[in-house]
Amino acid sequence: xxxxxxxxxxxxxxxxxxxxxxxxxxxxxxxxxxxxxxxxxxxxxxxxxxxxxxxxxxxxxxxxxxxxxxxxxxxxxxxxxxxxxxxxxxxxxxxxxxxxxxxxxxxxxxxxxxxxxxxxxxxxxxxxxxxxxxxxxxxxxxxxxxxxxxxxxxxxxxxxxxxxxxxxxxxxxxxxxxxxxxxxxxxxxxxxxxxxxxxxxxxxxxxxxxxxxxxxxxxxxxxxxxxxxxxxxxxxxxxxxxxx
Numbered sequence: 001x002x003x004x005x006x007x008x009x010x011x012x013x014x015x016x017x018x019x020x021x022x023x024x025x026x027x028x029x030x031x032x033x034x035x036x037x038x039x040x041x042x043x044x045x046x047x048x049x050x051x052x053x054x055x056x057x058x059x060x061x062x063x064x065x066x067x068x069x070x071x072x073x074x075x076x077x078x079x080x081x082x083x084x085x086x087x088x089x090x091x092x093x094x095x096x097x098x099x100x101x102x103x104x105x106x107x108x109x110x111x112x113x114x115x116x117x118x119x120x121x122x123x124x125x126x127x128x129x130x131x132x133x134x135x136x137x138x139x140x141x142x143x144x145x146x147x148x149x150x151x152x153x154x155x156x157x158x159x160x161x162x163x164x165x166x167x168x169x170x171x172x173x174x175x176x177x178x179x180x181x182x183x184x185x186x187x188x189x190x191x192x193x194x195x196x197x198x199x200x201x202x203x204x205x206x207x208x209x210x211x212x213x214x215x216x217x218x219x220x221x222x223x224x225x226x227x228x229x230x231x232x233x234x235x236x237x238x239x240x241x242x243x244x
Contacts, residue, residue, distance in 0.1 A: 009089025011063030
């Protein structure tokens, strides 16, 4: 009666924050997963059901790359073959841990989706470092305009997607070139939470004249596309009647 996604990736990559945001839970809300610096998800994965999409289940998995969660044995030890699909959180594309798990998922024909979280932070770093848009015009980050930011962001996201796919296509060989065809999304957990709360008609902490961080949360990254992708995958597996 549900479609189960394992949410996996390195330590401190926003996996639990993603689940909270998709569910519309702030970190201090009842039922929210614990969020803190370092690895807070240990032991057996905790599973969450979406109140809006009850057919979607997320399993919050411990991060790999620690002494207790080695990537070489991660697929088998975490029993990833028992899940319908896997959401792979990416830190850097040439992460051997990530590629090792992704290849095993491909070997076993398990649906996977690549997700880059903390995209808002990456955008801030680039704008502050370069101070320029693609057109070479100066960008005043201290007084951002939402429409200008969204236009810049859309171009920036398109470049990042192309870099991701080209990187996998060039670095992999044989059947593993198929990894470049797997869906990829760049998201901000803050923006995802904001959108979820708006969908639920709940009040947000953001005001119309918010500070820089609040404005960044009102931008659209790939959150809507990712939400639609997860729903569509579940519909195709469960059948349309399961959505009623």
